[in-house]
Amino acid sequence: MKKILIASFDMEVGGVERSLVSMLENFDYREYAVDLMLYRQQGDFLNLVSNKANLLGEIPQYATFRKSIGEVFKDKQYSIGLSRFFSKINAVLTGEIKRIAEPGYYQMQLMWKYALPFLPKIAKEYDVAISYLWPHYFVAEKVKAKKKIAWIHTDFSKVETDIKLDLKMWRNFDYIVAVSEACKTSFLNKYSELENKVIVIENITSPEFIREMANKIVHNPMIEDNRFKILTVARLSHAKGIDNAVKALKILKEKGYHDIAWYVVGYGGDETRIKEMIKESKLEDSFILLGKQTNPYPFMKEADLYVQPSRYEGKAVTVGEAQILSKPVMITNYTTAKSQVKDGIDGYITELSIEGIADGTEKLYKDSKLRDNLVENCKNTNFSNRPELKKLYNILN
Incomplete structure (x- = not known):
């Protein structure tokens, strides 16, 4: 039986974490003994993790990556605390000089680079070690394994990183798994020398589980709302474009669509700013933040339209889930959009701009026939993709 390690940050509510839950649920435990290493054992999805996977004990030094700098010092992890502090200062200054919209990715790279000397190695040796979430320094530097695999879930052409630093880390891996063909293409546009390492394995989805969860009873204000209901499930962050959705709805209200x-559904660092935008736009009664929900599917079930207003994506898990629930889906034309939906068939792609979101929403609001066609095509599509796991087994062996 092969010994497998899978490493990730935590099990907070998010698309990557949901895809990890699905993968662990569908794993072949007769062939593989799976250890799961979470840097911090927290998150609402923790109780959804298959009990067939062996959850390793939390290691204090790695738990710091999901704590504030203040908490790290309070825990007396002074060396890691200082490395976190200097990485933040460096990233903020670099972000201002280079006008980087989202310097957080660069900060994470520096955080790991500076902290590496103070992080312990794992004693156990594995046949295969999988790092499920970037940055992959833990598996790259601190785990002994015959084979190493790293996952990529985002569009790397839109992410500001130190390429030299990243390449040094990527070279420790035998395979790099992209969650879509477009995700692979955007990655190789940035790291072309890694072409022989990159393969595509899509996120594992379970239509039966999603449909079952959609019928659960939750407190849902959408049920009583007789208006045309749009839903987005996403982190409140720059990447997901929720700010653009607020501006798009304001345009629609000004055009008379009341x-x-x-x-x-979601939470994140931009929450305060988005709430301020909603208030300034006088949209408190029509742009409604439902916060963190461990089960977003009853909300999807009630939606008349699912919209993903993202600036960039690898492959949005939530879009596929909305399609499984036979919802008309609209996404912005981010770089990997065409690998996400078939435009005009099982989804609608609109221009990636505030006006594009407003125009696309208006079109789908007015064109019930188009919405019905999208719904019908989703109903007639089998979204189960368990065979994707066979691709993983091929490289595990």
């Missing part, structure tokens, strides 16, 4: 309500 019976549209836009609901958002």
